[in-house]
Amino acid sequence: MTLVFEQIRPGGDRNFGYVLGDRDTQECVLIDPSYAPETFVQRAKDQGLSVTHVINTHGHPDHTNGNEVAVEMSGAPLAAFADSELVKPHVGLRDGQEIAVGSLRLQFLHVPGHCPDHLTIFEPSWGILITGDLLFVGKVGGTRNDPDAETEWYSLQKVLKRYPDTATVWPGHDYGARPSSTIGLERATNPFLLCPDLAAFLALKREWPGFRQRLGLK
DSSP: OOEEEEEEEEETTTEEEEEEEETTTTEEEEEOOOSOHHHHHHHHHHTTOEEEEEEOSSOOHHHHTTHHHHHHHHOOOEEEETTOSSOOOSEEEOTTOEEEETTEEEEEEEOOSSSTTOEEEEETTTTEEEEETTBOSSSBOOOSSHHHHHHHHHHHHHHHHHSOTTOEEEESBOOSSSSOEEHHHHHHHOTTTTOSSHHHHHHHHHHHHHHHHHHTOO
């Protein structure tokens, strides 16, 4: 199996989207093709790939505003969290569900907090973990209040327990020092993942604007 994996910068607030596919079976998915859905569809076409699904990591508009065009141009169904109140997927995805794209196996984990319908996507053969807005390079997704932040904490712990340190982290925005990372590197350096417990995590969330300014972070 020959992997096709492209990280695309479609615009917006330093957004990332992805084309992930199997060249041997000529199938791929488009992940969060926002702002420039034509670019995603064209990249699949340039690679000689048919799009099997358009996938959203979560329902925030900056990740979904290209859905209609991407679906229309590719002819592929929209896949997202089954109980999402923000998008209406043709293919509903649930925690622990898996879909095949050629020889690839895309495994979905429900990780609310930043957004109630948030999913991560993991391809175990290649160790690719697409984290959307749950986990960035050097930080985590924003939350509106302490209850949402607590939910996010448990979602992050779920990810850290589930995936190996060698898994590569591919986020939904270019907010860090690098466009990608690994679980091991984030575990060792991300200030939010270094928090020893929920109380420390919530405290850092509240202090984040000043903390970020002191460290010169974006």
